[in-house]
Amino acid sequence: MSTIAAVSTPNAVGGIAVIRISGENAIQVADRIFTAAGGKRVADMEGYTCAYGFAHDGDERLDDCILTVFRAPHSYTGEDTAEISCHGGIYVTRRVLRAALANGAENALPGEFTKRAFMNGKLDLTQAEAVMDVISARSERELKMAEDLRSGKAFRIAEGCSEKLLRVLGDLAAWTDYPEEDIPAVEPAMLEKKLAEVRDELNSLIVNYDAGRIVREGVLTAIVGRPNVGKSTLFNLLSGCQRSIVTDIAGTTRDIVEETVRLGDIVLRLSDTAGIRETADVIEGIGVEMAEKLMTSAELVIAVFDGGCPCTEDDMYLIEKIRDTKAVAVVNKNDKEQMFDTDIFTQINIPFVYISARENNGIDELKNAIEKVFCISNNTLNSVTAANERQRFCIEATIESLDNAIHVLRNGENLDAVNVLVDEAEQRLLSLTGKRITDAVVDEVFSRFCVGK
Numbered sequence: 001m002s003t004i005a006a007v008s009t010p011n012a013v014g015g016i017a018v019i020r021i022s023g024e025n026a027i028q029v030a031d032r033i034f035t036a037a038g039g040k041r042v043a044d045m046e047g048y049t050c051a052y053g054f055a056h057d058g059d060e061r062l063d064d065c066i067l068t069v070f071r072a073p074h075s076y077t078g079e080d081t082a083e084i085s086c087h088g089g090i091y092v093t094r095r096v097l098r099a100a101l102a103n104g105a106e107n108a109l110p111g112e113f114t115k116r117a118f119m120n121g122k123l124d125l126t127q128a129e130a131v132m133d134v135i136s137a138r139s140e141r142e143l144k145m146a147e148d149l150r151s152g153k154a155f156r157i158a159e160g161c162s163e164k165l166l167r168v169l170g171d172l173a174a175w176t177d178y179p180e181e182d183i184p185a186v187e188p189a190m191l192e193k194k195l196a197e198v199r200d201e202l203n204s205l206i207v208n209y210d211a212g213r214i215v216r217e218g219v220l221t222a223i224v225g226r227p228n229v230g231k232s233t234l235f236n237l238l239s240g241c242q243r244s245i246v247t248d249i250a251g252t253t254r255d256i257v258e259e260t261v262r263l264g265d266i267v268l269r270l271s272d273t274a275g276i277r278e279t280a281d282v283i284e285g286i287g288v289e290m291a292e293k294l295m296t297s298a299e300l301v302i303a304v305f306d307g308g309c310p311c312t313e314d315d316m317y318l319i320e321k322i323r324d325t326k327a328v329a330v331v332n333k334n335d336k337e338q339m340f341d342t343d344i345f346t347q348i349n350i351p352f353v354y355i356s357a358r359e360n361n362g363i364d365e366l367k368n369a370i371e372k373v374f375c376i377s378n379n380t381l382n383s384v385t386a387a388n389e390r391q392r393f394c395i396e397a398t399i400e401s402l403d404n405a406i407h408v409l410r411n412g413e414n415l416d417a418v419n420v421l422v423d424e425a426e427q428r429l430l431s432l433t434g435k436r437i438t439d440a441v442v443d444e445v446f447s448r449f450c451v452g453k
């Protein structure tokens with residue numbers, strides 16, 4: 001394979017930067033642009049060793065550097081790899097990279113180092129995808145989830161299932177191919193049990209998918225309610241700054257104001273909206289329209305009510321709207337005498353909490369209520385789950401084939417039909433780990449990576 005090079009550290013000023021070169025001629029390329037202070041040739045360096053020296057482009061000396069050599073297959077990519085650590089200036093780093101490109105290396109594409117690691121069997125596709133999740137993790141929880149996948153937890157479950165399916169296929173093949181031989185008949189009940197076992201195991205990888213996705217990607221959340229109930233105050237409290245203007249003049253918030261905030265384990269992609277009410281003001285009217293639209297596209301609605309007033313007609317209008325969505329009702333202003341009758345929420349089964357946005361009171365309860373809506377608990381978050389839509393799709397497709405196979409078995413149909421479906425399940429499962437996958441899918445996966453990884 002060609003030799004590729006890229007800057008693996010961020011495109012920013014820092015203490016050091018690393019230029020990574022990987023491929024058949026990585027050592028030769030490094031040899032041409034690096035001279036060790038002690039006079040040692042790069043070609044003579046063993047894997048896992050480094051040398052101090054300087055990088056140069058032809059005769060022009062660029063920078064003092066450390067060169068680290070990795071020998072195939074004991075490197076990240078599985079190929080010969082050289083890493084040059086130079087001073088972390090943007091210009092000097094580019095010059096060293098340019099020298100590598102002028103001396104036999106090609107520019108690496110996004111994710112190409114990890115793609116090569118995958119091609120060389122250093123990791124499966126779920127682990128490769130987790131590399132990017134580790135890099136983009138913003139919290140302890142996200143990192144743990146990504147690390148579980150990177151260390152191969154999902155891969156091992158998929159492999160185990162795949163082996164079980166192969167054994168089933170072996171039994172079926174022996175029985176269908178050599179019917180005249182004295183091979184023990186395949187017992188349908190036993191077969192069904194085995195298939196159901198695999199299906200349940202795979203199902204465990206997706207039952208908590210939504211909880212995991214919410215931790216990783218955040219929830220599109222709309223704060224809605226009639227004017228003056230305290231939406232903007234709550235929004236500002238959650239975002240930790242005065243992003244949205246708060247006054248006691250109804251109709252203050254008109255535009256949608258957005259902020260990403262973390263509430264416990266959940267990231268809320270939060271939007272503050274105009275108070276929903278009938279209005280003659282054209283601009284406010286547009287704001288109200290936007291708020292209603294957002295309410296239908298949001299994954300979570302935080303519906304705010306004023307605890308200091310009895311339920312109004314506008315409140316009832318909102319309650320009707322949130323009946324069938326994922327919503328938490330927030331009865332605000334619990335510092336005031338309470339006039340709002342919350343029985344309505346119990347009747348229509350919407351979780352509700354009392355808070356005071358102004359006094360910063362009850363936010364923990366709000367956090368718990370939101371976590372409950374998304375079934376988020378330590379248990380769900382500690383389980384291994386699919387990391388992205390691609391993985392979820394592969395697993396669901398496999399489960400579908402297995403369900404069909406079980407259905408056919410129960411109907412007492414020909415074992416040939418079962419064989420075809422189990423084989424289909426096995427093929428679909430192999431695309432999860434990347435053992436059987438099209439180039440287009442592989443390219444798609446790695447195109448989401450950054451250059452240099």
Ligand code: GDP
Pocket residue numbers: 225226227228229230231232233234245246247248249250251252253275332333334335336355356357358359
């Ligand atoms: P919005 O129209 O729903 O965005 O409401 P605002 O956040 O602009 O607040 C309207 C008024 O209610 C302001 O005067 C706030 O200070 C007041 N307010 C907001 N939260 C509370 C609260 O928890 N307790 C009390 N007493 N007043 C609040």
Ligand code: MG
Pocket residue numbers: 231232233244245246252253273274275
């Ligand atoms: Mg407001």
